[in-house]
Amino acid sequence: MTDTASSQLNFFEEKGGRKGLWAWLLTTDHKRIGLMYMYVILTFFIVGVLLGLAIRLELIAPGQTIMGPQTYNSFFTLHGVIMVFVIVIPGLPAIFGNFFLPIIIGAKDVSFPKLNLFSWYLFMSGIFVVLISLFTGGGPPDTGWTFYAPYSFKTTTNMLPMVSGAFLLGFSSILTGLNFIVTVHRLRAPGMKWMKLPLFAWAIYGTGWIQLFATPIVGITLIMIVAERLLGIGFFDPALGGDPVLYQHLFWIYSHPAVYIMILPAMGIISEVIPTFARKAVFGYNAIVVSTMAIAIVGYFVWAHHMFTSGMSTTAQFIFSLMTFFVAIPSAIKVFNWVATLYKGSISLQPPLLWALGFMFLFMIGGFTGLILGALATDVHVHNTSFVVSHFHYIIFGGMGSAFFAAMHYWLPKMYGKMYNIRWANIGFGVFFIGFNVLYFPMLILGIQGMPRRYFDYLPQFTSLNVASTIGSWVMAIGLAIIITNLIKGARSGPAVGDDPWGSKALEWTIPSPPPLENFDVIPDFTETDSHKS
Amino acid sequence: MESHTHPHIHRDDQASKLGMWLFIFTEILLFGGLFIVYSIYRYMHQTAFHLAGEELNDTIGTINTVILLVSSMTIAMSITAMQKGNLKLVMQLIYVTVFFGLIFLVNKYFEWQVKFEHGLYPSSKFVQNLGAGDTLFFSLYFMMTGLHALHIIVGLTVLIWVAVYIKKGRVHQTKYAFLENGALYWHLVDLIWIFLFPLFYLIH
Numbered sequence: 001m002t003d004t005a006s007s008q009l010n011f012f013e014e015k016g017g018r019k020g021l022w023a024w025l026l027t028t029d030h031k032r033i034g035l036m037y038m039y040v041i042l043t044f045f046i047v048g049v050l051l052g053l054a055i056r057l058e059l060i061a062p063g064q065t066i067m068g069p070q071t072y073n074s075f076f077t078l079h080g081v082i083m084v085f086v087i088v089i090p091g092l093p094a095i096f097g098n099f100f101l102p103i104i105i106g107a108k109d110v111s112f113p114k115l116n117l118f119s120w121y122l123f124m125s126g127i128f129v130v131l132i133s134l135f136t137g138g139g140p141p142d143t144g145w146t147f148y149a150p151y152s153f154k155t156t157t158n159m160l161p162m163v164s165g166a167f168l169l170g171f172s173s174i175l176t177g178l179n180f181i182v183t184v185h186r187l188r189a190p191g192m193k194w195m196k197l198p199l200f201a202w203a204i205y206g207t208g209w210i211q212l213f214a215t216p217i218v219g220i221t222l223i224m225i226v227a228e229r230l231l232g233i234g235f236f237d238p239a240l241g242g243d244p245v246l247y248q249h250l251f252w253i254y255s256h257p258a259v260y261i262m263i264l265p266a267m268g269i270i271s272e273v274i275p276t277f278a279r280k281a282v283f284g285y286n287a288i289v290v291s292t293m294a295i296a297i298v299g300y301f302v303w304a305h306h307m308f309t310s311g312m313s314t315t316a317q318f319i320f321s322l323m324t325f326f327v328a329i330p331s332a333i334k335v336f337n338w339v340a341t342l343y344k345g346s347i348s349l350q351p352p353l354l355w356a357l358g359f360m361f362l363f364m365i366g367g368f369t370g371l372i373l374g375a376l377a378t379d380v381h382v383h384n385t386s387f388v389v390s391h392f393h394y395i396i397f398g399g400m401g402s403a404f405f406a407a408m409h410y411w412l413p414k415m416y417g418k419m420y421n422i423r424w425a426n427i428g429f430g431v432f433f434i435g436f437n438v439l440y441f442p443m444l445i446l447g448i449q450g451m452p453r454r455y456f457d458y459l460p461q462f463t464s465l466n467v468a469s470t471i472g473s474w475v476m477a478i479g480l481a482i483i484i485t486n487l488i489k490g491a492r493s494g495p496a497v498g499d500d501p502w503g504s505k506a507l508e509w510t511i512p513s514p515p516p517l518e519n520f521d522v523i524p525d526f527t528e529t530d531s532h533k534s
Numbered sequence: 535m536e537s538h539t540h541p542h543i544h545r546d547d548q549a550s551k552l553g554m555w556l557f558i559f560t561e562i563l564l565f566g567g568l569f570i571v572y573s574i575y576r577y578m579h580q581t582a583f584h585l586a587g588e589e590l591n592d593t594i595g596t597i598n599t600v601i602l603l604v605s606s607m608t609i610a611m612s613i614t615a616m617q618k619g620n621l622k623l624v625m626q627l628i629y630v631t632v633f634f635g636l637i638f639l640v641n642k643y644f645e646w647q648v649k650f651e652h653g654l655y656p657s658s659k660f661v662q663n664l665g666a667g668d669t670l671f672f673s674l675y676f677m678m679t680g681l682h683a684l685h686i687i688v689g690l691t692v693l694i695w696v697a698v699y700i701k702k703g704r705v706h707q708t709k710y711a712f713l714e715n716g717a718l719y720w721h722l723v724d725l726i727w728i729f730l731f732p733l734f735y736l737i738h
Contacts, residue, residue, distance in 0.1 A: 041702045111553065112549075179550075182553045185549075212559065216561070216563035217564075217567045219567075220565070221567060224567075227677055231657060235670070235673060240666065241669050246571065250571075312681065453650075
């Protein structure tokens with residue numbers, strides 16, 4: 001907006017009168033809070049990746065390779081819990097939602113800055129409590145991240161801290177979503193009408209509603225597990241008249257919409273990145289907005305497609321299958337919008353766009369394999385095989401993960417005012433992309449051939465594809481190492497960049513990099529303009 | 535929640551109230567999970583739930599309902615008193631509300647104590663011998679009224695917090711969103727009880 005801004009201190013330099021670490025731990029600045037989430041989440045991402053590599057290494061040959069069945073069960077449980085509850089669910093909203101939502105709607109902060117910091121502390125305490133379960137009592141849990149009853153209250157492993165930690169993480173997620181919804185309602189810059197809102201803001205808004213709608217249900221379900229273990233309340237214990245299938249319903253009422261908590265912000269990021277690098281306004285803004293909200297709403301009514309083999313009436317199966325196909329429509333609409341935005345654009349193939357294209361490719365494989373799982377007849381065949389594992393890794397890691405790195409490469413210059421090495425970023429993407437497909441594609445085939453998930457051992461005829469998959473995991477890990485090293489090096493000592501290195505015209509690129517403490521000297525006014533972007 | 539005092543953001547009472555309504559919404563969903571469990575098991579064990587419900591003490595339940603309804607009224611009156619600037623009356627009404635809340639908890643304590651004496655609690659062999667329906671009924675009863683009692687305690691804490699802020703002059707006639715939000719939360723606690731009371735005590 002103004003050129004005088006360059007003389008201002010940026011938000012790293014403006015410490016609010018606090019010293020060292022306190023400038024971070026007591027901050028209410030949405031940008032610092034976003035970065036604190038990022039450092040924690042990236043650290044645990046590396047832990048999760050290492051656990052995943054160990055799981056893959058165990059599967060390189062039939063029989064016991066590096067760990068026994070109990071360790072294997074704990075490893076995939078921890079891998080799942082860390083990746084789902086600590087990384088993919090909070091990842092995009094907590095990092096990029098925090099950092100960029102206020103900026104792209106022209107606000108100085110979120111509506112409740114103190115609550116925002118409180119959410120971060122809840123998040124940290126949730127992680128802390130989860131970690132306690134590893135080193136105390138009966139050892140790390142071995143139930144899988146779904147905590148299915150009745151095993152979750154029969155196992156002698158340390159379930160209580162694990163489940164309570166997940167509850168705290170959920171509570172943090174609710175408060176973050178609430179904060180963002182109120183922020184979008186109350187703090188949009190003057191003249192920024194709803195249909196002028198940047199698409200990432202729409203995505204975070206829709207995500208906020210899912211966080212609010214769905215998370216309390218898993219909260220109460222986890223409390224029921226705690227009650228079951230502590231007080232002998234038997235809602236899910238057949239011996240006491242309870243019903244384990246009811247647990248699965250309650251769990252998936254949250255955990256399916258949680259998939260959309262992961263993917264909606266990812267779609268929002270892609271909708272920001274593609275127009276920037278195609279040098280075009282996004283194609284079909286209204287369709288993207290409507291499909292975002294449609295996913296948020298329809299996604300709430302598909303949960304039982306995780307349970308087609310658990311015992312359900314045929315009518316229920318039919319309805320949930322139909323709804324599952326419905327929810328694929330708005331997702332496909334978005335893919336068409338992105339492709340149409342690229343069409344006849346002046347494309348600049350920078351790392352963020354590469355990641356966006358990678359996102360589309362991997363997300364589509366994930367989406368189509370999802371239809372196979374959503375159809376009743378085929379689901380019975382591939383249920384609980386490595387096909388399912390591959391499907392959701394394509395969606396969550398290939399989709400949300402690629403969008404995460406798209407956002408990192410897109411917004412890192414804004415966050416730190418420095419640029420990473422473009423060449424290494426491209427190489428990192430290439431290695432990751434090859435490794436990813438070598439890792440997960442064989443698992444689709446193995447699943448169709450009948451290899452079950454969550455087994456530490458398998459029949460000899462599955463060996464060659466498992467070896468390929470394990471080698472893929474190494475290639476992908478090398479790719480991740482290149483990417484993360486390059487990003488850290490860029491953020492610490494890359495060349496300085498100006499306000500708008502990508503030639504975008506979106507609002508966040510009009511302020512200095514890194515942004516000043518209050519983002520804007522003068523709150524921007526959109527009363528006169530009439531396009532939402534460029 | 536409390537209206538923030540962040541230096542660079544203007545005060546926004548509307549935002550505070552919107553935030554509180556959304557939070558109340560999540561609380562209702564939290565109990566919603568238990569209401570789903572209740573309705574499913576009631577449907578599956580109708581006779582057992584019917585008979586077990588007769589074990590509960592209608593009188594204490596009714597007294598507690600009246601107490602909560604009156605306390606909702608007193609906290610609503612405190613907002614009117616605040617609008618009129620009568621701080622002394624505001625404080626008195628908050629204290630009365632807190633007093634009613636404590637009475638509710640005391641009644642609840644005696645009610646639970648009797649149940650424990652009769653062996654009617656989750657994981658008691660006596661209840662388990664009665665069958666699955668009774669076990670589930672008393673599990674639900676303790677879980678739902680217990681979670682509700684926890685919310686009463688949270689609500690009371692918030693109201694005392696409001697009272698402290700009024701004493702310190704941080705909540706006053708032209709800035710009382712915190713009082714309104716505290717009162718909203720207290721109404722939520724009341725609302726949930728309004729559903730719990732008939733479901734456990736009245737439907738026989």
